Amino acid sequence: MNSHSMSTSTSALEPRKSPVQARSTATVEALHVATVQVLIREGLSRCTTTRVAKRAGMSVGSLYQYYPNRDALLVAVLNKHLDDTVGTVCRVCREHWGKPAAEMAAALVTAFLTAKLRDPEESKALYAVAGERRGAELAARAHARLVEAITAMLASAPDAHFDDPAVAAVIALDALVGPVRTVLEGLAPAGFEACLEAQLILLLTAYVQAHELPAKRRQRRKPEAGG
Numbered sequence: 001m002n003s004h005s006m007s008t009s010t011s012a013l014e015p016r017k018s019p020v021q022a023r024s025t026a027t028v029e030a031l032h033v034a035t036v037q038v039l040i041r042e043g044l045s046r047c048t049t050t051r052v053a054k055r056a057g058m059s060v061g062s063l064y065q066y067y068p069n070r071d072a073l074l075v076a077v078l079n080k081h082l083d084d085t086v087g088t089v090c091r092v093c094r095e096h097w098g099k100p101a102a103e104m105a106a107a108l109v110t111a112f113l114t115a116k117l118r119d120p121e122e123s124k125a126l127y128a129v130a131g132e133r134r135g136a137e138l139a140a141r142a143h144a145r146l147v148e149a150i151t152a153m154l155a156s157a158p159d160a161h162f163d164d165p166a167v168a169a170v171i172a173l174d175a176l177v178g179p180v181r182t183v184l185e186g187l188a189p190a191g192f193e194a195c196l197e198a199q200l201i202l203l204l205t206a207y208v209q210a211h212e213l214p215a216k217r218r219q220r221r222k223p224e225a226g227g
Contacts (some may be wrong), residue, residue: 028066028076030056035077044132049073074129075138081126082142085115089146094152099162100142101212104153105172105204113197117183117224127184160211166171168211187199 034056038047049070053060067073090112096104116123130139150169154162162168179196182188 010078024066025140027058027062030058031063031073032077032080035073036122036125039129040121044059044125044128047074065198075134079127079130079138080134080159082124082138083177086142086145086149087113088115090149093149096153098158099157101154101157101208105208108150108153108172109176111182112173113200116180117193120183124184124186127181143173154208157208159213160208161213162211168208172207175203175207176200193224 029051033062034052035047038051038055042051047070049060049063049067052070053063054072063073068078071215089108089111092107093104096107099107129135147166147169150173151165152158154168154172155165178202179188183193183196
């Protein structure tokens with residue numbers, strides 16, 4: 001990232017206007033899709049407004065009606081990606097309020113991996129963007145929303161007690177973020193991604209079961225004692 005990009009003001013990264021009609025919404029969506037496609041095919045350094053507009057089948061002038069510059073477009077695309085991830089995970093967390101803690105753990109792993117790795121190429125492309133353009137701010141905001149949703153879910157577990165559900169939520173979430181980052185940075189060994197979901201479910205299940213209420217722990221161990 002050059003010094004000009006680093007010094008870009010927050011206001012310069014805001015959209016010119018938000019879509020309010022179906023046609024405008026479709027135009028913005030087309031720009032977002034085209035941006036991701038250019039990022040994947042050309043890389044960040046060659047992702048220009050000209051290439052994005054051409055890929056979207058419109059003029060650069062049409063693009064500038066919504067975004068003042070390339071960086072504002074990139075921020076919008078990254079923000080939508082993060083919002084989609086947060087929305088998916090938060091919905092699953094709400095659906096698992098009051099469920100057994102082990103079910104919560106498995107659902108959280110599946111939801112997070114589905115959201116982040118359903119399109120690995122897109123996630124990898126946007127991961128590069130996140131390191132440069134308000135990425136830390138947007139990621140921190142998304143992280144806080146995820147922690148809040150996971151905290152509420154864990155606090156509702158009928159078979160476990162967390163002294164500080166927020167701390168447990170941060171630990172659980174960061175246990176997922178690290179391996180996914182390994183995949184997105186291209187550092188994962190062969191076979192890593194294929195077994196990732198099963199291994200993370202095992203990890204988080206063991207973690208939440210360590211907080212099980214004594215009666216639940218005895219109940220879970222009873223078949224073992226009688227075997």
